Amino acid sequence: MRHDLITTNEAIPALREEWEALWRRAGARPFQSPAWLLPWWSIFGTAHPRIAALRDEGGTLRALLPLYRLEEAGTAKLLPMGVGITDYTDALLDPEAPPDAVTHLLATALASETAPCDLPDLPPDAALLAAPPPQGWRAETWPGEPCPVLTLPDSIEALRGPISSNTLRKLRMSRHRADRAGGWSATTARPEDVPALWEHLVALHQSRWTRKGEEGGVLADPKVLAFHRTALPELQAAGALRLHALKIGGETAAVFHTLAGPDRLHLYIGGFDETRAFESPGTLLLGHLIESAVTEGLREVHFLRGAEPYKYSWGAQDRPNTGRRLTRA
Template identity: 65%
Template structure:
């Protein structure tokens, strides 16, 4: 195997075709690979938020690219640190590794990324939001470097049954009762329907989500995560790419023919669905459109053969009301000799 360190935007862009092949290969397997590691997510993130210099470790084998660790070097407070691309708005971070790659690939990537970092004045490498099973959990620190660990945010996960009829097992009865009541109310209000947005419906559905999300936070006197123009620019660039990669699920609920809720979800491998962000029309609060659409999304995930719903970072009450059980993200900080 041959490792290289990519430090320019042009070289990073040139890597995209191989990166797409590697991500597609890894995403076909159950495990920890998610769309958060794809070029469809991370390259738009770098365009929107990237400052400093790319420091991307790539590992090549006989079949092509077999491992990737996209970091960047940030100047901060007169010092330098390494961070993963995607940090901040990405719930799960990790190296991307071919499932068939030899053991130790993550350690090679880490050593490649950090090899000359101390000479370049890097004071630390922070690796936050590592999910359970992340390759970087057990990757060996380069010689002389030492590692510290911390516990991050909870990421509740709902383990799905084999059929929607069996939801009464993992999902509390009160929530299923509320779902039935909400659906009855929506029927009486003019009927409801839920569907996944097709290619030509993605941007209208996104615009509706943004409008509902921003209206809700404005009424609270706060901005919300979608108030940042860079965040909006990132998602507008990433959504079509995620759709093309087969990873996007924009679930849309209509009541009496009008959009009442939109859920932005991502398909991770064959086994998981990640609920990222949502918007719903508060004027429809009586019908609880968020509850109806989440119930639909869970049933659709079961129909696709998925086994887990990931509610991602944060301990909001509704996640536990649906039967979510905490899995903790963790972080590592690597310090040079």
């Protein structure tokens, strides 16, 4: 196996094609795709990437760990690309990668480093969580945020098991009210409709959170908005993006940005028209998305970071993330 370390921004674009091929072979989450991380790097990145790559004798990329060095206020540390707005972080591993691939990746990325390496938001199955630290380094962990996950049954009828009776009753009532308000429909955006629908989501999201006293919510940050506008076409081309719209009486009442794969639906961010609160457009759209996921044969719906009560009313159970810090022994 050959170990490479990419430390310049100029060298990153050449990695794009084989990075995506590795991501597809690995069956990894959308958050580990170049369609997500390279737009993030273009907006939030520094001049100090530290991307560790592991290749076999034929030159095929078998494992990848995209880190970067952050220097501020006289201190430095290594972090995973995507940190902050990425709910799950991890290394990328080919099914044919050697068992100790992650340890080799870490050793390559941390070579000659003295700064600590923080790895937040590692899901329970993360390779970075289980791998032993490189020689000369020690590891400690900290508890991360809860990430509720709904395990899907084989049929829509079986959803009555995990979903609370109150939520099912609210869903039925919302559908009746929406029918009386002119009818409702839920659709997945066509590629040509994605940009306009995204801007509609932004407007709904910002309006709702401003009324709650948090000016614009998470989409108030110009850099976050720039990231999403850059990433949308990339994710769409990779087949990971799904932008869903709910209409009541012919007018858009809710929009949800989700990421698909593998066998999962990730509910990333949404916006809802609060003037339609009587019909509960958020409940309507979530119910539709969960039922559609069952019909499609998906196995899980991930509500991502945060312990908001509504997630548990849909039957989700916590799968907490974990943070890991590596420091010189």
